[in-house]
Amino acid sequence: DAGITQSPRHKVTETGTPVTLRCHQTENHRYMYWYRQDPGHGLRLIHYSYGVKDTDKGEVSDGYSVSRSKTEDFLLTLESATSSQTSVYFCAISDSRNTGELFFGEGSRLTVL
Amino acid sequence: GIQVEQSPPDLILQEGANSTLRCNFSDSVNNLQWFHQNPWGQLINLFYIPSGTKQNGRLSATTVATERYSLLYISSSQTTDSGVYFCAVPRGGSNYKLTFGKGTLLTVNP
Numbered sequence: 001d002a003g004i005t006q007s008p009r010h011k012v013t014e015t016g017t018p019v020t021l022r023c024h025q026t027e028n029h030r031y032m033y034w035y036r037q038d039p040g041h042g043l044r045l046i047h048y049s050y051g052v053k054d055t056d057k058g059e060v061s062d063g064y065s066v067s068r069s070k071t072e073d074f075l076l077t078l079e080s081a082t083s084s085q086t087s088v089y090f091c092a093i094s095d096s097r098n099t100g101e102l103f104f105g106e107g108s109r110l111t112v113l
Numbered sequence: 114g115i116q117v118e119q120s121p122p123d124l125i126l127q128e129g130a131n132s133t134l135r136c137n138f139s140d141s142v143n144n145l146q147w148f149h150q151n152p153w154g155q156l157i158n159l160f161y162i163p164s165g166t167k168q169n170g171r172l173s174a175t176t177v178a179t180e181r182y183s184l185l186y187i188s189s190s191q192t193t194d195s196g197v198y199f200c201a202v203p204r205g206g207s208n209y210k211l212t213f214g215k216g217t218l219l220t221v222n223p
Contacts, residue, residue: 031209033209040217042199042213042216043199043201043213043214045210045211048209048210050209057205058210059210070183084165090155090156094209098209099144099160099208100144100146100162100203100209100211101144101146102146102148102158102160102201102211103158104148104155104156104157106154106155107154107155107156113157
């Protein structure tokens with residue numbers, strides 16, 4: 001199994017509060033990703049990173065920011081959470097072979113009340 | 114953007130049966146991946162298969178890139194095979210931005 005740890009695994013918060021989800025990998029892979037999974041929409045890419053301090057937007061990036069100060073950590077921040085951001089968030093990693101083969105973390109369930 | 118369609122949307126099997134899941138995509142791609150999401154929500158990488166056939170135990174996958182489809186075969190199914198199977202292909206020419214299909218929900222009954 002790929003060494004990917006997400007924290008927290010479950011979080012309940014209120015509208016308007018900031019939330020940060022953390023993804024930690026032990027594989028030393030260059031690429032890291034944040035996806036969200038919602039009924040009816042499937043898995044959608046929020047942001048990804050192709051190296052330390054190098055990030056790019058995915059298809060549903062509005063309302064989210066990311067940071068990557070170390071190879072092993074990729075943070076997803078909701079500056080002011082909204083109910084539409086209630087979702088299951090998955091971190092994923094891929095190596096540098098330019099294949100994009102993905103390995104996922106366990107997921108973080110976020111509920112915004 | 115690229116469209117990904119999976120069929121069937123739902124499939125119910127008895128333990129021991131074989132099945133074939135299909136993934137059609139609307140544009141040429143240079144890679145395709147299959148994933149299994151188990152009932153506990155874990156997403157597991159099954160195959161990275163841009164073309165040809167690969168096998169892993171009771172599972173095998175074939176991608177015919179020129180005809181824009183991939184097939185996932187499950188033989189002698191077990192209850193632990195239950196879950197949702199997704200295929201994913203690159204979007205916009207980037208291997209790092211994937212479009213996922215909506216999945217096939219497989220239920221294997223004992």
